[in-house]
Amino acid sequence: MNSSMIEFRAVSKWYGSFQVLKRCSTRVDKGQVVVVCGPSGSGKSTLIKCVNGLEPFQEGEIIVNAESVGAKGTNLSRLRSKIGMVFQHFELFPHMSVTENLNLAQVKVLGRSREEATTKSMALLKRVGLEAHAKKYPGELSGGQQQRVAIARGLAMDPIAMLFDEPTSALDPEMINEVLDVMVELAQEGMTMMVVTHEMGFARKVAHRVVFMDNGEIVEDAATEEFFGSPRSDRAQLFLSKILQH
Amino acid sequence: MFSGYDFDVIQRSLPYLFRDGMTFTVTLTLLAMTGGIVFGTLLAMMRLSSFAPFSLVAGSYVNLMRSLPLVLVIFWFFFLVPYIGGWIVGAPRPIAVGAFWSAVITFTMFEAAYYCEIMRAGIQSIPRGQVAAGQALGLNYWQTMGHVILPQAFRNMLPVLLTQTIILFQDTSLVYVISATDFLGAAAKIANRDYRLVEMYTFVAAVYFVISFALSALVKRLQSRMAIVQ
Ligand SMILES: Nc1ncnc2c1ncn2[C@@H]1O[C@H](COP(=O)(O)OP(=O)(O)OP(=O)(O)O)[C@@H](O)[C@H]1O
Ligand SMILES: [Mg+2]
Numbered sequence: 341m342n343s344s345m346i347e348f349r350a351v352s353k354w355y356g357s358f359q360v361l362k363r364c365s366t367r368v369d370k371g372q373v374v375v376v377c378g379p380s381g382s383g384k385s386t387l388i389k390c391v392n393g394l395e396p397f398q399e400g401e402i403i404v405n406a407e408s409v410g411a412k413g414t415n416l417s418r419l420r421s422k423i424g425m426v427f428q429h430f431e432l433f434p435h436m437s438v439t440e441n442l443n444l445a446q447v448k449v450l451g452r453s454r455e456e457a458t459t460k461s462m463a464l465l466k467r468v469g470l471e472a473h474a475k476k477y478p479g480e481l482s483g484g485q486q487q488r489v490a491i492a493r494g495l496a497m498d499p500i501a502m503l504f505d506e507p508t509s510a511l512d513p514e515m516i517n518e519v520l521d522v523m524v525e526l527a528q529e530g531m532t533m534m535v536v537t538h539e540m541g542f543a544r545k546v547a548h549r550v551v552f553m554d555n556g557e558i559v560e561d562a563a564t565e566e567f568f569g570s571p572r573s574d575r576a577q578l579f580l581s582k583i584l585q586h
Numbered sequence: 587m588f589s590g591y592d593f594d595v596i597q598r599s600l601p602y603l604f605r606d607g608m609t610f611t612v613t614l615t616l617l618a619m620t621g622g623i624v625f626g627t628l629l630a631m632m633r634l635s636s637f638a639p640f641s642l643v644a645g646s647y648v649n650l651m652r653s654l655p656l657v658l659v660i661f662w663f664f665f666l667v668p669y670i671g672g673w674i675v676g677a678p679r680p681i682a683v684g685a686f687w688s689a690v691i692t693f694t695m696f697e698a699a700y701y702c703e704i705m706r707a708g709i710q711s712i713p714r715g716q717v718a719a720g721q722a723l724g725l726n727y728w729q730t731m732g733h734v735i736l737p738q739a740f741r742n743m744l745p746v747l748l749t750q751t752i753i754l755f756q757d758t759s760l761v762y763v764i765s766a767t768d769f770l771g772a773a774a775k776i777a778n779r780d781y782r783l784v785e786m787y788t789f790v791a792a793v794y795f796v797i798s799f800a801l802s803a804l805v806k807r808l809q810s811r812m813a814i815v816q
Contacts, residue, residue: 394718421724431719435737444733445723497723 344403345370345501345532346391351400353386360386361397362556368501373533375543375564378553379579384536387553388503391534392420405500421449424494424502428510430486432478438465438489439474442496450497457496464492468522484515491522501532508539538583544568552576595782596789599773607772610686614768615755618693622754623747625694626701631731633706644702651699657760663692664764685766689758697754704746708739745809752801756794769793 346368353361360383368374376384389395390402393409393416402409407419432441442461446452452460465471468488470481478486487507494502504523508516520542527533527546537543543550543564550567552560552575560567560576568580596603632644651659667688668680675681683691712735720730740747759770767775770790777786 389718392722394721417721417724417726420722423722425719425722427715427719429713429715431713431715433716433719433734433738435741445725448729448733449724493723 343370344368345372345405346534347403348387348390349401349403351387351390351397351402353390353395353397353399360556361390363400364553364556364558365400366551366558366561368532368534369548370532371530372548373527373531373535373546374549374551375547376534376536376551376553377538377540377543377579377583378559382553383556384553385505388505388534388536391503392416392423392425394425417449421445421497422500424491424497424499426487426490426494426502426504426507428506430478430483430490430510432486432490432493434478437475437477438470438481441478441489442493445493446496460496461492464495465489467495468492469518482515483511484518487511487515487519488522491519491526495526501534502526504533504535504537506536506538508537540568540580540583552579554579591785592780592782593785595776595780595785599776599786602776603769603772606767607769610767610771611755611758611769614686614689614693614758614761615751617690618697618754618758619751621690621694622697622701623705625698627705627736629698629702630705630709633702634709648699648702651696656696656757657763659696660689660692660760661763663695664688667691685761685764688764689761689766693754693758697750700750700753701747704743704750705739707746708743709735711742712738741812745805745812748801748805748808752798752805755801756798759794 344367348364348366350363350365351361352359352363364383364387366374376387378384386395390397391404391409393414397410404419404423407414409416409419432438433444436444439458439461442464443454443457446457446460447454462471462474465474468491470485470488470492473481473485473489478489481489491502491507507523508519511519516539520539523533523535523542524546535542535547547564550560550562550564551558552567552573554575559573562572567576629644629648632640633648635641635644664685667683671683672678672680716734716738717730720734725733758768761768762771762774765771773786773790777783
């Protein structure tokens with residue numbers, strides 16, 4: 341049952357002579373939620389962007405749903421269309437209405453008709469509580485609303501997994517929960533998720549495992565209770581004590 | 587004070603000046619603008635390409651065009667285009683292109699270099715995350731460019747593109763070197779025929795000024811309206 345959806349095998353990446361990722365190995369099983377945390381600059385964003393090939397890597401292998409991401413024959417566009425991604429700064433398309441944001445890739449990549457796509461989009465907007473804003477432009481929405489639209493945009497592609505890169509860190513505090521609520525619900529429905537976040541409450545609630553990174557290395561990779569109960573490494577302990585203070 | 591001048595010549599030649607001359611000027615401007623923006627955008631995409639030969643070729647083209655005097659380019663193309671055209675279609679002799687189409691091709695090629703630099707700045711002004719978002723949804727390069735990046739770049743750069751078009755509108759008067767009958771050319775013909783140089787050239791200058799000034803004012807209004815939207 342616990343077959344892997346995303347698997348990193350000794351992945352290394354360099355920017356010039358600077359090594360950002362150092363032989364990183366970990367996996368996300370189907371239906372599981374893995375939270376990635378660690379200090380700024382430790383390589384979390386880089387790691388998660390390797391999953392859908394937004395960042396190339398030089399060594400190792402990443403297998404997504406039995407397909408090797410870096411391999412020559414892999415159709416990256418097709419693979420990406422099956423993996424939803426949510427960014428820190430939302431990255432909605434500002435020149436398109438909310439519905440158009442959700443429709444674009446459904447029509448252009450999946451080949452759905454505009455009616456089919458709109459039906460799907462409206463259902464998802466309703467699900468994230470934004471059906472009333474379907475005709476608005478991203479600039480007319482609050483940060484929390486924009487991020488919920490971004491999640492809906494990812495879901496519109498019927499993804500096999502969702503990637504989140506600090507989805508709440510650009511939000512005002514009072515908007516964080518409306519986004520986390522959507523993510524918790526998604527996790528509870530069994531979506532496979534890889535989430536870079538410092539929201540430890542979210543991690544405790546839904547994560548199956550927590551991965552701690554420092555300096556491009558995966559320092560700790562443990563079941564959630566284990567990670568919060570007794571982190572093995574000093575670095576993770578230090579990080580946790582700092583982050584749990586506030 | 588104006589004795590000895592005959593401003594009636596203007597009124598008499600208005601139909602010719604506008605129906606022939608101005609039509610040529612406006613059509614040339616619009617065609618060269620459209621062609622120049624399309625070609626310039628392709629050049630901009632090539633310049634920004636990570637594939638070195640593309641950026642090298644596009645960069646050299648832009649730099650070459652921008653370091654040549656326009657008059658020279660118009661002159662050369664007028665003589666070269668028939669030969670190049672003949673060579674392309676495989677005709678044994680140079681093909682007759684005519685002053686108008688020669689001018690359209692010349693201005694398209696020349697202005698593309700300037701539109702390229704504008705569109706390049708426009709593309710670079712779009713946050714890199716937008717490309718990532720497009721790609722993450724499975725859009726390929728052309729889809730990401732066509733649906734996500736270029737519409738935003740174009741919109742951000744619209745005032746600058748229009749300003750460049752006003753310059754193009756004025757520059758089209760240089761087609762006099764190939765004896766084309768644009769607005770200035772038409773006026774020059776009347777001026778020489780009737781010995782009314784002062785009257786005609788004053789009138790031509792006034793018309794260019796009014797049109798360019800009105801368009802500039804329009805661009806300014808557009809700019810301030812865009813600033814409010816953002
Ligand atoms: N394009 C790049 N060129 C060179 N170095 C880069 C580039 N992108 C990132 N880096 C470096 O790689 C390291 C890891 O960056 P990354 O963005 O993955 O960190 P992060 O863990 O996501 O940090 P944060 O919490 O600030 O988002 C950093 O030291 C960063 O400066
Ligand atoms: Mg990051």
